[in-house]
Amino acid sequence: MSGDLGGQIPFLCAGPHNVICPDGHATRAASRCGITPFLLDYHIAGRRKEYIRSISMVIKNAALETVCGITSKLPDNNLPEIAFAGKSNVGKSSLINSLMNRKSLARTSAQPGKTQTINFYNINSGLYFVDLPGYGYAKASKDAVAKWGKMIENYLYRSKQLKRVFLLIDIRHEPGANDKQMYDWIVKSGYEPVIIATKLDKIKRSQIDKQLKLIKTSLNMPQNALLIPYSSETHQGREAIYEIIDQILENTD
Numbered sequence: 001m002s003g004d005l006g007g008q009i010p011f012l013c014a015g016p017h018n019v020i021c022p023d024g025h026a027t028r029a030a031s032r033c034g035i036t037p038f039l040l041d042y043h044i045a046g047r048r049k050e051y052i053r054s055i056s057m058v059i060k061n062a063a064l065e066t067v068c069g070i071t072s073k074l075p076d077n078n079l080p081e082i083a084f085a086g087k088s089n090v091g092k093s094s095l096i097n098s099l100m101n102r103k104s105l106a107r108t109s110a111q112p113g114k115t116q117t118i119n120f121y122n123i124n125s126g127l128y129f130v131d132l133p134g135y136g137y138a139k140a141s142k143d144a145v146a147k148w149g150k151m152i153e154n155y156l157y158r159s160k161q162l163k164r165v166f167l168l169i170d171i172r173h174e175p176g177a178n179d180k181q182m183y184d185w186i187v188k189s190g191y192e193p194v195i196i197a198t199k200l201d202k203i204k205r206s207q208i209d210k211q212l213k214l215i216k217t218s219l220n221m222p223q224n225a226l227l228i229p230y231s232s233e234t235h236q237g238r239e240a241i242y243e244i245i246d247q248i249l250e251n252t253d
Helices: 026-033 092-099 142-158 177-188 205-218 238-250
Strands: 062-068 081-086 118-123 127-131 162-170 194-198 227-229
Touching: 081 092, 081 142, 081 177, 092 127, 092 162, 092 238, 118 142, 127 238, 142 162, 142 177, 162 177, 162 238, 194 205, 194 238, 205 227
Parallel strands: 081 127, 081 162, 162 194, 194 227
Antiparallel strands: 062 118, 118 127
8 A cells, every 4th residue: 555554564363353453563463452363464664465374375267157147047056156245336346356366357347337247257167256246326227226136135045155255345435225235135145244345545544443443333243254454456455355265165165
C-alpha cells in the first residue's frame, strides 16, 4: 500500500477474533494479544512479503470451464468448489483474477449489474473458483434482481461440492441490506463465510480498525469468523486467502 501502510504488520490470528489486524512488531503483537500468529505479511525496509508458513497454493493452470444462466442446470462437478459473492463493483473480478494470476480471465462487464451468470473456473484441475453474480446494482430491474437472487440461492443450496464462500465487502462503507441478506443466506445454507474487506488501499491506515469493527458489528459476525482486509493494488491479503484455500484442499478427501 505504498507509503501509507509501510511497516504495517497484519497477521491472521489463531485467537478468538480471527481477523488480519494491523499492529506493530509481529513478535510483540503476538505476545501482547496472547496468540500465536500462523501467518505474517509485512513490508519493511523495502522488502516484499515474507511468511512464517510457505504457501503451497501455486496456480499453474486456470480456465473458464462452465457458464450457467438462470435456466441452466448446475454442473455435476467432482472437485471442491470455492464461491465468491459480493456487490457489483466491490472488486470481485479483480480478486479472482489476482488469485488466478491472470489479468482478465474473470469476466467483467462494461456496465455494472449486467453479469447474470455463474462462472466456474477450473484451477489446476483440482478445484473450482465459482464467480456468483454481483448484486445490489441500483439500476437493475426488480425482475433482474429476483433472477440473480434465485440463481445464487439455488447454487448455495444445491451445490454438492461447495466448501467455502468468500463474501466481499467494501471496507470503506458499512455493509448494506443486500450484503446482510447475502451473509444470512450463506449462513442459513450451512456455510461459514469468510469476509474479504476489499479496497484496503482506498482508506487511511488509521481508519482500518474502525472499518473492520463496523463490518463485524453490522453483519453480527461471531467471534471465530474470518475477516481479511484485501487490496487489489498491492495484493495485500492474498496470501491469507491462499492459506485458507490450502486448508480446504488439505481437508478434502
